[in-house]
Amino acid sequence: MTQSLPALPVADFRTLMSHFPTGVAVITTTAPDGVPRGMTVSSVCSVTLSPPTLLVCLRNGSPTLDAVLGAGAFAVNFLHGDARPVAELFASGAPDRFDLVGWRQPDGAAGPHLVRDAHAVADCRVSRTEPVGDHTVVFGEAYRVAHEAGHLPLLYGLREYQVWQAGRPAESG
Template structure:
């Protein structure tokens, strides 16, 4: 059943994010995450599902905060880097502490970043559902989102505005 479920979910394209956190002076942590959804707009809340044994989850829980970096269409290498578990991943990307919580903001790889505090958690299976209260949103002038489905990356671009020129 596990294999059938994995195959089914591989066929469900979704946006790609990197969830990041940092506790005190400890090094930052981050992981590629496609298990993300909006939960509420009033107040603004979202949820992410993080692997229970993840050091990123440990940093999220210890700090009580995290950032959701929604990757733009040209950030496939960043998604692969943060999925790899490479110890030097934060040395290979441009980032800065977010304004509200200090969580790492991947400013060159994201089209938007949500800076969140942890509202609650819910362990389930091999993951932990983390509900975050969105404290601020930073958007960048990038017109595409990175997607993942059928075990490959793709890109969704913002449609060009329709020109309303003179009639013939």
């Protein structure tokens, strides 16, 4: 006999996950009409080394998800510790966000690279998608990566941003 389990309240799950610090990234792509799209995420995870695959979780109905699916590609811009304002901007839904940051799209890139705010970027081809609740899990096979030396990652946990420091996180300015 299968027992019916109670549903966990959203607030309880949100609190639980706030206790798991994670890196902060901006997913970018170019829509079929040529408009750049992007959103802040903290749900990025490596899946496998061969082929080099990661996953991102994007909100259903977001223009960024629609553009990623239309383009079949996306860039993961891993933000550095001084990029908290950019994380907040791309989480805000502001329609002019790309006018407010430095970016370029190198030849063959999967999406805009946030040149002043990312310490690493992975260009990915969409290899598969899986709808789950109000989000879609997008698997991307990385085909190119770029790194900027000398930057520490931006983290998010306990509902605040922090900068990774050698040995332990320290507060972001």
